[in-house]
Amino acid sequence: MKLPEQSRFVIYALGIFLCYFLYGIVQEKITRGRYGTEVNEDGSIGARFTYALALVWVQCFCNFIFAKGMLTVKPQKEDTTHIGYYVISALTYLLAMVSSNMALRWVPYPTQVVGKAAKPIPVMILGVLIGRKSYSWIRYTCVFTIVVGVILFMYNESKISNTPAEKTGLGELLLFLSLSMDGLLGAVQERMRASSSPSGQQMMLAMNFWSTLMLGFAMIVTGEGKEFVYFATCHPELCIHLAMLALCGALGQLFIFLMVAGFGPLACSVVTTTRKFFTVLCSVLLFGNVLIARQWFGAVLVFAGLFADMIYGKKTINNKKSVANKEKETEEKKKLIS
Numbered sequence: 001m002k003l004p005e006q007s008r009f010v011i012y013a014l015g016i017f018l019c020y021f022l023y024g025i026v027q028e029k030i031t032r033g034r035y036g037t038e039v040n041e042d043g044s045i046g047a048r049f050t051y052a053l054a055l056v057w058v059q060c061f062c063n064f065i066f067a068k069g070m071l072t073v074k075p076q077k078e079d080t081t082h083i084g085y086y087v088i089s090a091l092t093y094l095l096a097m098v099s100s101n102m103a104l105r106w107v108p109y110p111t112q113v114v115g116k117a118a119k120p121i122p123v124m125i126l127g128v129l130i131g132r133k134s135y136s137w138i139r140y141t142c143v144f145t146i147v148v149g150v151i152l153f154m155y156n157e158s159k160i161s162n163t164p165a166e167k168t169g170l171g172e173l174l175l176f177l178s179l180s181m182d183g184l185l186g187a188v189q190e191r192m193r194a195s196s197s198p199s200g201q202q203m204m205l206a207m208n209f210w211s212t213l214m215l216g217f218a219m220i221v222t223g224e225g226k227e228f229v230y231f232a233t234c235h236p237e238l239c240i241h242l243a244m245l246a247l248c249g250a251l252g253q254l255f256i257f258l259m260v261a262g263f264g265p266l267a268c269s270v271v272t273t274t275r276k277f278f279t280v281l282c283s284v285l286l287f288g289n290v291l292i293a294r295q296w297f298g299a300v301l302v303f304a305g306l307f308a309d310m311i312y313g314k315k316t317i318n319n320k321k322s323v324a325n326k327e328k329e330t331e332e333k334k335k336l337i338s
Contacts, residue, residue: 019252106171122183149301186265
C-alpha cells in the first residue's frame with residue numbers, strides 16, 4: 001500500500017533529521033577525537049584524523065554499495081537518465097561540499113550561518129533559470145520567510161572570528177561558489193526529474209559512483225589515499241567509527257534522494273536547512289537554555305513559513321488531483337460517445 005504524499009514527506013524529513021543528527025555525532029568523534037597513545041611534541045596524546053578527501057570517499061563508496069544492494073534485492077525499471085546529468089550532479093555536489101568546508105577557514109561565523117541558511121534561494125533561482133521549474137509567489141514568500149527565520153535564530157555575535165580582512169574575501173568567494181553549486185545541483189536534478197524521473201535509489205547509486213571515481217582520482221594525485229590507509233592500519237578503532245558514519249550517512253542520503261525524487265530539490269533543501277534549526281531548538285528545550293527575543297522571532301518565522309508552505313502544498317496537491325480526475329472523466333465520456 002502506497003503512503004499518502006504528506007505521510008511520505010514527514011517520514012523522509014524525520015529520517016533526514018535523525019540520520020544526520022547521529023552522523024554529526026560520529027563525524028565529530030572522528031575529526032575532533034584522537035587515536036592512539038603516542039605523545040606528541042606539544043604534550044598532547046594521540047593523533048588526529050585529518051584526511052578530509054578520504055572521509056568523503058569512504059562515505060560515497062559505502063553509499064554506492066548500499067544503493068547497489070537495495071536495487072539488487074528489489075530491482076526497478078531501467079534508469080534512462082542521461083549519464084551527463086549524473087556526472088554534473090556528482091561534480092557540483094563535491095565542489096559545493098569542498099568549497100563550503102574550505103570557506104569555514106576564512107569567513108566569520110555569521111557569514112557562515114547566512115550562507116548555509118540561504119541554500120534554498122539559489123536552488124530556487126537556478127531551478128527556474130536552468131531546471132525549467134516554475135514557482136508561485138506564495139512559494140517564494142514561504143521559502144524566504146524560512147531562510148530569514150533560520151538566520152535570525154542561528155546568528156550568534158559572540159562567535160565572530162578574528163579573521164584577517166584580507167582573507168575574508170576569499171572565504172566569501174568560496175561560500176558563493178558553494179551556494180552556486182548547490183543551486184546548479186538542484187537545477188540539474190529538476191531536469192532529471194522532468195526527463196526520466198529516476199527513483200531515489202537510482203539517483204543515489206549513480207551519483208555516488210561518479211563521486212567515488214572523482215574523489216579516488218583526487219586522493220591518488222594528492223597522495224592522501226596512501227596516508228589514509230597507513231593511518232587506518234595503525235588505528236583499527238577508526239574502522240568502527242567509519243562504519244558507523246557510513247551507515248548513518250547512507251540512510252540519511254537515501255532519505256535525501258527519496259525526498260528529491262518525490263518532492264523536488266527545493267523541498268529537500270528546505271528540510272536540510274531547517275534541520276540544524278530544529279537540532280538547536282531541541283537542545284534549548286531539553287537543557288533549558290534561554291533564547292533572546294531575536295531567536296524567538298526567528299523561530300516563529302521558521303514555523304510560520306513551514307506551516308504556510310505545507311498548507312499551500314496540500315492545496316496544490318488537491319487541485320492537481322481534481323484536475324486529473326476531471327481530465328479522466330472527460331476522456332471516459334469521449335470514449336462512451338465514440
